[in-house]
Amino acid sequence: MRITSSLVTRRTFLNTLFGGWLLAFFSGSLYSLIKFAFPTIDKEPDFVVLFARDFLPIAPNSVKSFAWGGKVGLFLKKTNGAIFALKGVCTHMECNITYKPEEKKFYCACHKGWFDDNGKNIEGPPPKPLEFFDIIISNENLIIVKKGVNIDPAKI
Amino acid sequence: MRMKAAWQNWLEERYNIDEFKTFAASKLVPSHRYEIWYFTGGIVLFLFIMQFITGAALALYYIPHTEYAHKSIIEIVTKLHAGWFFRSLHYWGAQLAIAVLFIHVFSALLLKSYRKPRELIWISGCKLLGISIFFGLSGYFLLWDERAFAAVRVATGGAGDLPLIGGFIKTFLRGGIDVTGETLTRFYAFHVSILPLVTIFLIVMHLFLVHYHGMGLPRSEENRKHGETPFFPNIFYKDLMIWLVVLGIVVTMATLLPPEIGKQADPLAPAPENIKPEWYFLFLFQTLKLFPGTMLGFNGETIAIILVSFGVLFFFLIPFFDRKSSRGEKSPLFTGIGLAYMVYFIVMTIIGFFS
Secondary structure, three states, X not given: OOOOOOOOOHHHHHHHHHHHHHHHHHHHHHHHHHHHHOXXXXXXXXXXXXXXXXXXXXXXXXXXXXXXXXXXXXXXXXXXXXXXXXXXXXXXXXXXXXXXXXXXXXXXXXOOEEEEOOOOEEEOOOOOOOOEEEEEXXXXXXXXXXXXXXXXXXXX | OHHHHHXXXXXXXXXXXXXHHHHHHHOEEEOOOOHHHHHHHHHHHHHHHHHHHHHHHHHOOOOOOOOOHHHHHHHHHHHOXXXXXXXXXXXHHHHHHHHHHHHHHHHHXXXXXXXXXXXXXXXXXXXXXXHHHHHHHHHHHXXXXXXXXXXXXXXXXXXXXOXXXXXXXXHHHXXXXXXXXXXXXXXXXXXXXXXXXXXXXXXXXXXXXXXXXXXXXXXXXXXXXXXXEEHHHHHHHHHHHHHHHHHHHHHHHHHHOOOOOOOEOOOXXXXXXXXXXXXXXXXXXXXXXXXXOEEOOEEHHHHHHHHHHXXXXXXXXXXXXXXXXXXOOXXXXXXXXXXXXXXXXXXXXXXXXXX
């Protein structure tokens, strides 16, 4: 059967074809470019393994830093000898905090934020307490574990 | 003389030189008591050209890698011929460019040069201001010292507080979840390639539009009689004279006050005591300090960032809010708003500087 008339002219057909092709080409290119430019996201570690002998003997009322992924972790020994591990990053704007032994507080120099030695935000702009980790001591290893993550020390 | 005539002939056979001459002669600039503010744009242009030259020179030796970045800058200032001078020029050129850019923007704001039909000049100028600040941030991050590290963490983290898109922007800028070597190469790419290209495009557009519309007249001068000065050579020579003075200032600053290089960044070290951002971030820094951790049950910093974003967005779109000026009427409300922006910026910067 021969079609005598059509809703689509030859020009509209070709314009749609070329336009569609250009759109597909540019959106495909743009997509892969953005995908390339956007980093593959690594996540924070669930746990890190350290040598117990490097950390356990530190003096009371002092801290020692360790790498928690790309951030700083702090190993804290209080005056009474109790040990803790926490993320050494201010909850306000992510600056690295420092421990002030004379006041038994953590201090962030960027916007003058203070935390007590339990990590509670007590002064300045920080909105949340510091993040504490669990500590597992297994043989020679000191394993710092994110709260809520279960690991089997025997397998490490 | 024969050489010159031959050269002129060669050109004239191929191009319509007279057309250029008539064009140059037809470019006039109104003269009135506010004309001094016209020159601030030219100063910024001159400083940008200087930044391109000194920046290109420094890029020959700088190494964008966490191990070598800090060392390579120390090598530039200690071992290369006049290396300290070019780095110092680049630093002071940037400081002055941003300072004059702020003056340029505030003068346009208070003289209401943004009003119809020049809205797009204002928009392209605001984009250039934003880009210049990003130039500054990415530039001092390349030092890879302690202050730069903390500053970029705060700035990118602050962007992360924006609702919905914040996380995306933060990860994109950092090249990951943390500020690392990935961030350094990214900021290097921004600083030496992406931002310069966008800047050239925007400057060309800005200048084209300024030429297209002609210099804006303040409303109060519109009905007054005033003369017009030809751009070539009168204004052009004035521009050159001012540029020479600016060059003198930059060179003097660069020679007498070369910028410091802090301790190499260490992601595990605490932020240094009394850390402060560059002066053009102080008003933001001071604003952030004003907000408590939580406000009415919401995160204080998120509220601060949202408010600041709205302030910036409003500033950007002022030509479209100020309807009275666009109709050619007096607009005291927007004079007040402009003054408020300026006073807030200046006062917060001063408080930030001395606190």
